[in-house]
Amino acid sequence: MILRVSALVALLAVAGLGCRQDMHDQPKYKPYRQSEFFTDGRAMRPLVAGTVAQGTLRDDTALFTGKSGGDFVTEIPLAVTADLLERGRSEFQVFCSPCHGRTGKGDGMIVQRGFKRPTSYHVDRLRQTPVGYFFDVITNGYGAMSDYAAQVPVEDRWAIVAYLRTLQLSQYAPAADVPADRKAELEASLQALDAHEAAGEGH
Amino acid sequence: MSQLFHPAANSIAKISVVAGALAAGLVAILVLFVLPRSSYVTRQHEARVQPVPFYHAHHVGSMGIDCRYCHTSVDRSAVAGIPPTKTCMNCHSQIWNQAPTLEPVRESWRTGQPIEWVKVHDLPDFVYFNHSAHVNKGVGCSTCHGRVDKMSFVWQEESLLMEWCLECHRQPEKFLRPKSEVYDITYQAPANQLEMGHQLVKEYDVYPQVTCSTCHR
Numbered sequence: 001m002i003l004r005v006s007a008l009v010a011l012l013a014v015a016g017l018g019c020r021q022d023m024h025d026q027p028k029y030k031p032y033r034q035s036e037f038f039t040d041g042r043a044m045r046p047l048v049a050g051t052v053a054q055g056t057l058r059d060d061t062a063l064f065t066g067k068s069g070g071d072f073v074t075e076i077p078l079a080v081t082a083d084l085l086e087r088g089r090s091e092f093q094v095f096c097s098p099c100h101g102r103t104g105k106g107d108g109m110i111v112q113r114g115f116k117r118p119t120s121y122h123v124d125r126l127r128q129t130p131v132g133y134f135f136d137v138i139t140n141g142y143g144a145m146s147d148y149a150a151q152v153p154v155e156d157r158w159a160i161v162a163y164l165r166t167l168q169l170s171q172y173a174p175a176a177d178v179p180a181d182r183k184a185e186l187e188a189s190l191q192a193l194d195a196h197e198a199a200g201e202g203h
Numbered sequence: 204m205s206q207l208f209h210p211a212a213n214s215i216a217k218i219s220v221v222a223g224a225l226a227a228g229l230v231a232i233l234v235l236f237v238l239p240r241s242s243y244v245t246r247q248h249e250a251r252v253q254p255v256p257f258y259h260a261h262h263v264g265s266m267g268i269d270c271r272y273c274h275t276s277v278d279r280s281a282v283a284g285i286p287p288t289k290t291c292m293n294c295h296s297q298i299w300n301q302a303p304t305l306e307p308v309r310e311s312w313r314t315g316q317p318i319e320w321v322k323v324h325d326l327p328d329f330v331y332f333n334h335s336a337h338v339n340k341g342v343g344c345s346t347c348h349g350r351v352d353k354m355s356f357v358w359q360e361e362s363l364l365m366e367w368c369l370e371c372h373r374q375p376e377k378f379l380r381p382k383s384e385v386y387d388i389t390y391q392a393p394a395n396q397l398e399m400g401h402q403l404v405k406e407y408d409v410y411p412q413v414t415c416s417t418c419h420r
Contacts, residue, residue: 024327031282032322040316094269098294109266115297146293151275 062132064154066139072132078158088163091156095148104167116144121164122171134161245363250356251321255307263388264352270344270386277344281333285320288312323357324348331420338386340409341379342371345388352388368418372411376400379409 029035035043058064062077078084099108104121111117119126138157141147152160178186242248262268271277273286288311299305311318326332344351349360361367371378379400384390393399
């Protein structure tokens with residue numbers, strides 16, 4: 001009996017030895033893993049300054065800096081399509097609306113919690129600045145706003161700029177631009193808005 | 204000499220053989236089938252304490268910041284990505300910039316030493332997983348991660364066992380949602396999920412593989 005019990009215990013112990021986690025935790029690096037070799041503990045190494053990976057030579061200055069010959073470009077250096085605007089809308093809502101608000105008035109949630117209030121996009125100065133300026137602000141930051149170069153890739157930055165222009169237009173379109181067959185719709189919604197504000201609920 | 208064992212010992216011996224076999228079977232079932240699925244092994248629902256009391260419940264739940272603001276690479280690469288200290292400083296240069304709870308963040312910003320977040324979800328190294336393949340085909344964050352917007356410290360909502368992956372790979376229509384809803388953490392599946400799911404499978408051309416080399420490569 002004692003023999004059998006000890007045989008069983010030995011068997012279990014051997015089986016237990018098999019339960020090592022070597023294949024679960026292999027001695028290799030995956031993204032975000034810790035490294036004991038480098039002093040900052042990062043397995044992911046920062047790029048050496050000045051590195052240019054294949055295919056990422058930024059020789060198109062208008063596209064990558066928003067400037068050409070020292071001046072801000074006035075035209076978006078990508079084809080502005082409905083897809084680009086749609087992309088711009090989603091990226092704007094992710095990265096900019098927390099502070100600038102969904103309509104760009106500068107009343108986002110983080111501003112309500114105490115962040116410096118940015119100027120509304122719907123002022124004459126910003127309606128008239130060339131598109132390159134907006135690209136530059138996203139890429140390099142502006143005052144209290146830090147840059148978004150690491151979070152937003154170049155094409156997406158231009159998509160956001162295109163959407164910014166759309167936002168500005170949405171708050172400042174001349175009535176003459178409204179197609180004749182949609183005029184009635186506009187009148188109706190304006191009247192509804194007036195009634196709403198007259199009732200004192202609006203803002 | 205009197206008998207050493209009472210005659211009843213015969214039946215006790217018989218019963219103990221059967222009972223012993225049953226007990227061994229039970230232990231085997233426990234060890235092979237129940238234990239590996241238990242939260243003791245999978246660490247399901249176990250919130251990990253982090254070096255900074257960063258709460259998704261505040262940032263996502265009450266402020267409505269989108270997942271992609273911080274997990275920027277989730278729709279572009281295999282890993283969702285953990286935000287660098289710079290991302291925190293976008294806001295915390297001004298907000299709560301004196302708070303002692305945020306001192307580790309400011310220290311990391313000053314010294315360049317990364318914050319050492321504790322990893323919550325950790326598949327074994329022999330498994331390959333890819334975020335972009337899922338979120339770009341209509342699998343939402345909350346399907347796999349649960350209601351992160353209600354968590355203070357994050358925990359793992361699902362078992363992450365192979366059977367869990369396969370359940371969906373075999374029948375994706377039970378879980379798919381429109382692409383526009385992928386990042387909506389409060390999304391509720393509609394009543395006609397199966398109907399919509401079948402339609403989305405066709406529309407997005409969704410055919411998840413169950414061959415071993417899909418995940419073990």
